[in-house]
Amino acid sequence: MLEQLKQEVYAANMLLPKYGLVTFTWGNVSAIDQEKGLFVIKPSGVEYDKLKPEDMVVCDLEGNKVEGAYNPSSDTATHAVLYREFANIGGIVHTHSAWATSWAQAGRDIPCYGTTHADYIYGAVPCVRNLTAEEIEAGYEENTGVLIAEEFKKRDIDPIATPAVLCKNHGPFTWGKDAADAVHNxxxxxxxxxxxxxxxxxxxxxxxxxxxxxxKHYFRKHGANAYYGQKG
Amino acid sequence: MLEQLKQEVYAANMLLPKYGLVTFTWGNVSAIDQEKGLFVIKPSGVEYDKLKPEDMVVCDLEGNKVEGAYNPSSDTATHAVLYREFANIGGIVHTHSAWATSWAQAGRDIPCYGTTHADYIYGAVPCVRNLTAEEIEAGYEENTGVLIAEEFKKRDIDPIATPAVLCKNHGPFTWGKDAADAVHNxxxxxxxxxxxxxxxxxxxxxxxxxxxxxxKHYFRKHGANAYYGQKG
Amino acid sequence: MLEQLKQEVYAANMLLPKYGLVTFTWGNVSAIDQEKGLFVIKPSGVEYDKLKPEDMVVCDLEGNKVEGAYNPSSDTATHAVLYREFANIGGIVHTHSAWATSWAQAGRDIPCYGTTHADYIYGAVPCVRNLTAEEIEAGYEENTGVLIAEEFKKRDIDPIATPAVLCKNHGPFTWGKDAADAVHNxxxxxxxxxxxxxxxxxxxxxxxxxxxxxxKHYFRKHGANAYYGQKG
Amino acid sequence: MLEQLKQEVYAANMLLPKYGLVTFTWGNVSAIDQEKGLFVIKPSGVEYDKLKPEDMVVCDLEGNKVEGAYNPSSDTATHAVLYREFANIGGIVHTHSAWATSWAQAGRDIPCYGTTHADYIYGAVPCVRNLTAEEIEAGYEENTGVLIAEEFKKRDIDPIATPAVLCKNHGPFTWGKDAADAVHNxxxxxxxxxxxxxxxxxxxxxxxxxxxxxxKHYFRKHGANAYYGQKG
Structure with a gap:
């Protein structure tokens, strides 16, 4: 099933150690096949240098495993919620990358201090609150996704323009039009x-x-009047 | 003697420069054969690129050399005490890794600020006080181990759940179920x-x-209800 | 056209990832042929590992493309102004290198705290103010160059002696006698x-x-009485 | 002349980029032949990847070139004074290594906060004051050496036990029993x-x-009662 998507998700997962975003197995990438309503995700706790494309796990949008020899990432339920709630995203990444995680541990939004930020992420990167004991108990990973989606609605943030979030005392999630774009972000x-x-x-x-x-910077790269790169 | 264990301890020592945890010879790894009551440790002051598995030194639980061409690590007596006091650990690592040593030099416990910490280390990483002049004089390395064990008892910390400690103005020790796991920690x-x-x-x-x-994070990875990885 | 200069500009652009100054495509180098009044610059948004010397774009001093298959860097108009205003410079670099960009985001000049700075850059590295909404609207990239040139005149800074500037909330530009020298700076x-x-x-x-x-340090390396290196 | 010493000094200079201590040509190593009263030093401003052992320059203890195709390091006079004043040192290193230079720029001694420091450097690393305008004018590099030697005498610091110094707003010098040991420090x-x-x-x-x-740490590695390593 979904061999091409498995290959893409595998390749995107392998970019995480290449870019220095993960230590050991602390990260996962997924990507969705919008038509079939299925997404492919890294298995849980498998070392990067042992991963193979065929190890990727296929899940439905409830987070249930549909195909695969391994258990999917322990964060699968969060990915599933984000695919349901953020309709036009194609790939999701979770890491414990050191600087983003330090902001998450500090419990602060990352203000937009410059054009490097504005080129890719519109406005501050929001940091969502801790889940309550009840929310953790009722379904930690799923409620992490629910909380992110609620926060974006509450603050009226467009997830396409702001493809990143911090979970307090935990770490970041980013997304994009596909798995590679989510890693880029x-x-x-x-x-x-x-x-x-x-x-x-x-x-x-x-x-x-x-x-x-x-x-100026966001819109010279995005939207109808973009002129950065070769397609503008 | 203990050829398999020497190989494991050698391999674990070689992980220290691979992970950027040591400069020059500033680190050592040991592992214990619980049945025989003997442990294997790196020789003192030998450069990593000259180490060979057969250079590893065998010691008893009093820290006396039982076999080996070289002197064992100058920290051998600390390892011996920890094996005696922390009954179920299989391997021990000492480094001067830069960030952990900076906290040790600052004389502070490392608070648990996030899930990266909670996934592997339960609660704050304790920082033990300086030894007194008398304790240093009477046996610096042995009393370092005695102090660590006393501190864990005094604070009622389970060394299996909290496999790390900082020695004030010195650096960290970590341990685990074997040499490789101690390096992981x-x-x-x-x-x-x-x-x-x-x-x-x-x-x-x-x-x-x-x-x-x-x-939530500690127990989704450890104990009877763990569900992270492929064995949960 | 300008094949030799294209080769030099290509080589200088490839130094940016080598020295860790760029992430993805976040940088560009140009160099001028003073006699012809033309400069060569990196194309916009092309990944470094796909760049070839023949991809470099030739522009005139108004910033118009004269030759090339690609769009020139989105910062081309800034380069053009700097070549017009800073008569004796031969190459220009723009990056989002992390430390210089952090100072730019902080909106501060970099004071000269030591000889490493004084060896190459005379006095503080100036940080220019934000452009106004009107200046951005009227021509963001061109007015960036105009603002830099005005600031150097206003503060009476010699751009040959001080080959670097920070643009507030954006990042640095540096220049030099040719493309390689600009990268060096x-x-x-x-x-x-x-x-x-x-x-x-x-x-x-x-x-x-x-x-x-x-x-002392600046003039032991620069000018008539220099004695550093092999030419003094 | 001194072919073996040139080889050692060359090899020690090449360790500087290997250990990440230098950018471009910002560093130099020398070593002395005590019997002949001559020292060998890196040429000034030559790139590390073009250096060859035969490029090393031989100087006398007044800092005059005795043999060599190139100009010696611009810091040669400082090395010469230190060899005259610190009788039993065999090699000297100057770098602009980033952390030591940051302390030098801050104008502060580095306090001994831990055993990593105490294992190799006895007590704080002293930071000497700026030279006066007159001292700079009369002989910047020589007076740098004179100032270092005076400061060690004034504070009664043994240069063998404390083989490092910071020059305010400039950078560090270290030394050791030979060129390699000076790089180690x-x-x-x-x-x-x-x-x-x-x-x-x-x-x-x-x-x-x-x-x-x-x-405890300094003397377990140094002097008659040392027991670290294989020679104790």
């Missing part, structure tokens, strides 16, 4: 998180980039 | 120490992760 | 930015290096 | 500088390691 997020921490160290009174500059 | 510890320092920089008023979240 | 700038941030962390009351020491 | 110094900065970040009220612990 995970790399951007950690770089942005690093520079945001450092510029606050350099200037503790720092304020976000002017909205007009954020808009 | 040394890698986790340095990553956790790095992110804890950074999240305090990002949020100086930071507080530990909620206990219920710490419990 | 980009490396220097990020190293200097890193050490400046760290020495402020170590000593929050830090003050710049004495002017006489800055002069 | 340069690596130790940067690691120690890094951890000292980080432990102050983690605990701004940090205090040095107890003297009794510093002594």
């Amino acid at each position: 995970a790399v951007v997020l950690d770089e942005v998180a690093k520079m945001a921490a450092r510029c606050e160290m350099i200037n503790p009174e720092n304020t976000p980039a002017p909205q007009v500059l954020q808009d | 040394a890698v986790v510890l340095d990553e956790v120490a790095k992110m804890a320092a950074r999240c305090e920089m990002i949020n100086p008023e930071n507080t530990p992760a909620p206990q219920v979240l710490q419990d | 980009a490396v220097v700038l990020d190293e200097v930015a890193k050490m400046a941030a760290r020495c402020e962390m170590i000593n929050p009351e830090n003050t710049p290096a004495p002017q006489v020491l800055q002069d | 340069a690596v130790v110094l940067d690691e120690v500088a890094k951890m000292a900065a980080r432990c102050e970040m983690i605990n701004p009220e940090n205090t040095p390691a107890p003297q009794v612990l510093q002594d």
Whole structure:
């Protein structure tokens, strides 16, 4: 089933150690086949240098395993919710990448301090609250996804324009139009998180980039009037 | 003697430079044969690229050399005490890894700020006090081990659940079910120490992760109800 | 056209990932043929491992493409202004290198705290203000160059002696006598930015290096009385 | 002349980029032949990947070139003074390694916060004051050496036990029993500088390691009662 998608998800998972985003098995990538309503995800706790494309696990949008020799990632239920709630995303990444996780542990949104951030992520990266004991008990991974989706609705954030979130005391999720794009955004997020921490160290009174500059950079890369790259 | 264990201890020692945990010869790994009451440890001050499996030294639980061409690690007496006091551990690692050592030099416990920590280490990583002049004089390395064991008892910490400690103004020890697992925990510890320092920089008023979240992550990986990985 | 210059610009662009100055496509290098009044620049948004020398784009000093299959860098208009305004420079680099960009995001000049800085960059690295909404609207990239040139005039800074600038909430530009020299200065700038941030962390009351020491180091490497290296 | 020593100095210079201590040509190593009263040093401003053993320059203890096709390092006069003043040292290293240079730029001694430091460097690493305008004018590089030697005498520091110094707003010098040992101490110094900065970040009220612990570690590695390694 879904051999091409398994290959893509495998390749995207292998980018995580290449870009220095994971230690040991601390990360997972998935991608969805929108027509079939199925997604492919990394198995749980398998070392990256032993992974093979055929080890990828196929799940339905309730997070149930449909095909695969291994258990899917322990975060599968979170991925399933995000695919249900964020209709047009094609791939999702979860890591414990060090700088983004440090912001998550600090429980703070990452302000948009510059154009590196604005080029890819519109506005601050939101940090969602801790789940309550009841929410953890009732379904930790699923409720993580529910909380993310609620927070985006509550704050009126478009998940296509802001493809990243921090879960308090945990770590980041990013997404994109496919698995590789979701990894791209995970790399951007950690770089942005690093520079945001450092510029606050350099200037503790720092304020976000002017909205007009954020808009300029975001929209020179995205939307009808984009002119960055070769397709604009 | 203990050729298989020597091979494992050699291989685990060689992981220390691979994971960037040591500079020069600043680290050592040992592992115990519980039945024989003997442990195997790296020789003192030998460069990693010259080490061979047969160079590993066999010691008894008093820290006396039983077999080997070289002197055992200068920290051998600390390892011996920990094997006597922490009955079910199989391997021990000592390094001067930069982030964990920075916390040790700061003389602070590492609070559990997130799930990366909670996945592997239950609760804060304790930092033990300095030895007194008398304790140093009477047996520095042995009393280092005695102090660690006393601190775990005093604070009622289970060394199996919390496989790491910091020695004030010195550096970390970690342990695990075997030599490789102890190295795994040394890698986790340095990553956790790095992110804890950074999240305090990002949020100086930071507080530990909620206990219920710490419990959730620790117990989804450990114990009877674990469901992470392929054995759950 | 300008095959030799294309080769040099290509080679200089490839140095950016080698020195760790760029993530993905976040950087560009150009160099000018002063006689012809044309410059060669990297195409926009093409990945480094797919770049070829013949992909480099030739532009005139108004920033118009003169030859090339690709769109030139989105920052081309900034380069064009700098070539017009800073008469004797031969190459320009723009990156989002992490430490220099952190200072840019912090909106601060980088003080000259030591001889590493003084060896290559005379005085503080200036950080120019944000463009206004009107300036962004009227021509963001061109006005970025105009603002840099105005700031150097206003502060009476010699761009040959101070071959680097920070654009607030954006990132650095550096230049030099040719493309390779501009990259050299980009490396220097990020190293200097890193050490400046760290020495402020170590000593929050830090003050710049004495002017006489800055002069000594700058002039032992530059000008008629230089004696560093093999040409002095 | 001194072919063996040239080979050693060449090899030691090549360790600087290997250990990440230098950017471009920012470092130099020398070693002395005590009997002949001559030392061998890296040429000035030659790139590391073009260096050859025969490029090393022979100088006398006044810092005059005795043999060599190239100009010696611009810091040669500093090396010459240190060989005259610190009688039993065999090799000297100067770098702009990032963490040690950050402390130098901050103008602070590096306190001994832990055993990593105490294992190799007895007591704080001193930071000498800036030279005056007159001292710079009269002979910058020579007076740098004179100032270092005076500071060690004034503070009654034994240069054999404390083989490292910081020059304010400039960078570190280290030394050792030969060129390789001096490089070893340069690596130790940067690691120690890094951890000292980080432990102050983690605990701004940090205090040095107890003297009794510093002594224990220094003397288990050095002197008549050493027992670290294979020769104790």
